[in-house]
Amino acid sequence: MSDFRLLPDLARRDVGGAVVSANDEAFATRENLINPGPAVFDPSTFGPKGKVYDGWETRRRREPGHDEAIVRLGAPGVVRGIVVDTAWFTGNYPPEASVDGLAGETWVPLVPRSPLKGDTENVFDVGSGERITHVRLRIFPDGGVARLRVHGHAVPDPTLLDALGTVDLAAIENGGHVTACSNLFYSSPQNLLLPGPARSMGEGWETARRRDEGNDWVELALAAPAVVRVAELDTSWFLHNAPGSASLRGRLTDDEEWRELLPRTPLEPDTRHRFVLPATTGPVRAVRMDVFPDGGMARLRLHGTFASNS
Incomplete structure (x- = not known):
């Protein structure tokens, strides 16, 4: 950026x-x-x-x-x-x-x-x-x-992360950060990675209403190459403006094609969704979340283990 x-x-x-x-x-x-x-x-x-x-x-x-x-x-x-x-x-x-x-x-x-x-x-x-x-x-x-x-x-303490085992690989405090997004009209996508639950709609990420055939998305770098096992897509507080569905893809290097982690899946408003991902997805360093077609999300959690420990 x-x-x-x-x-x-x-x-x-x-x-x-x-x-x-x-x-x-x-x-x-x-x-x-x-x-x-x-x-x-x-x-x-x-x-x-x-x-x-x-x-x-x-x-x-x-x-x-x-x-x-x-x-x-x-x-x-x-x-x-x-x-x-x-x-x-x-x-x-x-x-x-x-x-x-x-x-x-x-x-x-x-x-x-x-x-x-x-x-x-x-x-x-x-x-x-x-x-x-x-x-x-x-x-x-x-x-x-x-x-x-x-x-x-x-830049977290590596000995602490190693001792914790499974961690939120996307959390700001662990080294995760947003690298790109399609739209930040209402609020920053970095809010997705903040600690703790959102206390209002204003503490999440929300895009403008789309008037075309596309969809909004956000890309983030994980703390380190890792295998993501559980994804949490939290639409808390977004009652009438949550995305209708979302998908996750990941890759290990910038020149690699994005590969599917979570297929396009319907979402409910004001709900904390948790999805268990298949262990066969392999390690990734970057993750892309697509939301369809637009809307807001409070938090994105990506729990897993670092590649060296998987």
Whole structure:
């Protein structure tokens, strides 16, 4: 994907991220930095500390220095890009920021000290290829940031996955990620791979209504080559806009033809479907789900074993 913002956000709270420390949160709490969804703003809300902001805001500095917050990634991995979103902060945003990543026991630079704009998604490409577990946001000298997005590819601990045995091969936290899709009109297909059940229709993937003879689809990379044994296609919350049917295909390499894992099968609305796949399908590294003709799905789970353990 050319836009790194289409990759999973490894820091989001619903992926398991947490803001473990901040030197100051006098006006607005640090935990807001990693909330799912965009920041919201109500001009009428004021509290004991002043204007209520959906973000992290520090006091005005009266001495040299900077403010900082440290985020533990919910899914450690390789970071491809960072967004420092100053939404709704217009006269109180930090003029500059930098971001470092913790690789092992060493902080490495991800975004050098760079200028920021207020009320803006400030976007930064990241070239580091190291596995990052935490990120440190530094703002100069002070101010407010609405959201910190850390987009990339999860790289799980291989010893943990090996000990677990059968795992969800598509889960973001295990290294799965969407590589392409036909349509993301209403919501991102990366939502399909988030941990836990969807809590509303807005937490799934939904396409626009098709007015042609085609169908919608999504392709994803698994954590590693693996044999998929159980597929879970969850249409929870999609009452009148679930796909009528779906199919799954897989392949081990990009130059291989897609082969059938699950034939086109009818789906019910607002239902968690589980299908046992034949063991003869063999290992795959990529999976394509076709939905007919369009609609929404809450989650896609692909449980199996890695090829070396199958």
